[in-house]
Amino acid sequence: MTRVVLLGSPPGPIGSPLPGGQRVPATDISLASQPGAPTVYGRLLEQLTALDPQPTTIARPGDAPAYRAHAGQVVESRDLAGDLRALADVAEGATENMLIMPADSMAHDELIYQLTKAKRAAIALIVLDPESAAEEPSPGEARPEIGGEVLEGLPMRTRVGLGRVISVGTAYHAVTRPNAALLGPLHLHLRHTALLAETARELADLAHLFGPEDDVTELLVLGLVRRGVSVGLYERAGEFYARVRDQREADEAQVAMAGYDEDRVRLDNAVKGADGFFTTFFVSTYSRFIARWAARRGMTPNQVTLISIALGLLSAGAFATGTRWGAVAGAVLIYFAFVFDCVDGQVARYARKFGVLGAWLDATFDRFKEYAVFVGLAAGATVSGRFGDGEGVWTLALVALALQSGRHLLDFSFGAANRRKPPAPLPTLELKVADDVKLREELERRSAVKRGGVGGLLKLWTDAGRFRSVHWARKMIVFPIGERFAAIAITAALFDPRVTFLTLLIWGGVAAIYTLTGRLLRSLA
Structure with missing residues (x-):
């Protein structure tokens, strides 16, 4: 079994706001093309049932009633610091590996399976900037920056190389030559959960330094890397993953997902x-x-x-x-x-x-x-x-x-x-x-x-x-x-x-x- 934590409070936009206005909770975004027309959150719960039939969802008080209509435990949190402390509480009581995912995730079953079965003790889903140089520069080649570039709606404030995350940035932490964005899912072996709880509490005390665009999982990876944990990388290899903020994005994601042959990806992964x-x-x-x-x-x-x-x-x-x-x-x-x-x-x-x-x-x-x-x-x-x-x-x-x-x-x-x-x-x-x-x-x-x-x-x-x-x-x-x-x-x-x-x-x-x-x-x- 795996302890699953879903994050119901996604980050704010780093650049221009959503075309349609405000972000819609994952419980209110429907997936008409999926069997039974579930919501984004309902579909994700169905996918995660085999891992954890009673996941914990951390949500804002106004959204909590909608999340409580589904299976699992809901923990209310008013801000980013509360999110981190709530996650620390779950990590302290964990007796299994942990999977942390945004509640607004649309993903193939195969991607979730590959993340949870990876041999790395810590692994994060990333998207790599195709224009970034693959070679690792020396510190003198560039100055640390708080980048404003965006990949898939998320800040490109992560440096990866050598098969792992090297450095992570926030609205406060500058990174030398960022070349990737953290998409959200993070899987941790049981041996790292105590450190995760400790790190999350320390990050909560620094929450006043972060911006509205800083994601919880981004902060967690920042803390783990700076504590000396080797956080491995998982890039989508034909699997679909997206975070959707409103109905328009969900409709677009459904069309995009229909173009993927998940069974073929699963078959290729069998080799x-x-x-x-x-x-x-x-x-x-x-x-x-x-x-x-x-x-x-x-x-x-x-x-x-x-x-x-x-x-x-x-x-x-x-x-x-x-x-x-x-x-x-x-x-x-x-x-x-x-x-x-x-x-x-x-x-x-x-x-x-x-x-x-x-x-x-x-x-x-x-x-x-x-x-x-x-x-x-x-x-x-x-x-x-x-x-x-x-x-x-x-x-x-x-x-x-x-x-x-x-x-x-x-x-x-x-x-x-x-x-x-x-x-x-x-x-x-x-x-x-x-x-x-x-x-x-x-x-x-x-x-x-x-x-x-x-x-x-x-x-x-x-x-x-x-x-x-x-x-x-x-x-x-x-x-x-x-x-x-x-x-x-x-x-x-x-x-x-x-x-x-x-x-x-x-x-x-x-x-x-x-x-x-x-x-x-x-x-x-």
Whole structure:
């Protein structure tokens, strides 16, 4: 479960007022094109029911009766300081993660899901200024400013970079080269809720410094960043999100939302973004559609995993025949075993069905299929009689198995060690300081330190990943499972088991040296 807080008091306009006059509460804005013609607020509550059936809404006294007509608790607040203190009260009593959203939000279900399932302990929805430079400037390149630019009706007073929020501005706090606006939704892990409550109270005491255009979530992100919390970024990737201030904007938003294919976005999100070259271009281009077909027919990820296991065992059996047609059939079967290995995860993400058993089956039987195929190839070499008694091929198979097992052991142990390693603390800055110069100077100093020695070498290699050819070369050199299964299928079908094992050993050895070197360097940096 997730503790949901809805903000019923949106900020005032930063520039010209609304064309139609005053802002209309989300409870009074109807969505005629949606099933049942709900209000903006009513639709949002329906979307959030699975997260929190009794959300807390913070609203002005005049709007509170309309909000009370719906499910959940309503807390009245007369001003921005009251909003912050009410939110602090909720955060102090939270026993789950928190999702904070404006009550005037129109959003796809998929966007809400992606925000709440993100791995970052704190993440905010942003819109990036397309004209802003992506590179991080040094403090001397520009002076902090209280910008008057607007993105989607909200002040562009946020600086983002390096995958997180770097600095946030208000009517009082100046920011160096702002390049984004905070749209409103903010998701926090439970471990940050106590700090959020403390920060919100401190911000409430400074409320007299802020302007009517300053949003509650904008202030919260300001406080968290200045307390050293890494607030990650979420940009809309085909999902729809908008804040509507009156009926005209809601009507426009409904038309815009109708132009989005949310199911296609959900399907695209079911594919892991960090997949290897072979998986990306030769499997995921169509496996997602198999996943959707399977999910719509009620198949579970575990059932798909069993299909993958069966195909892997059939592949091993085909290789074990020692015939040319057996080798071709085994190559085709091992390819589709890998396809369904990808499909099971895509079904889980598309249908949102996750379980400990499924994760264990997937991780364990990937190795089982691979090693079964090793045995099948070696057995086939013996049966064929082309390699004498096959002892040499069996030796290659055992060495390949040992190499791959060693690589898996290193992967898991390094991952476990990384999880135990605390992240480097970010610089902090008092909320009363009116600009971000000291914050950015400290970030620049840290960056300069990292640019020297081992850290500098790693940074150069990381930056080189911006080039597409280098990016995919790095993906392939580590010899991930997709490339391994492709190498097995191609070499076994075109050549013989000895060539297959030599390919696995040479490529696997290069991958082991590359990954071990990288991990040693990261441990020393």
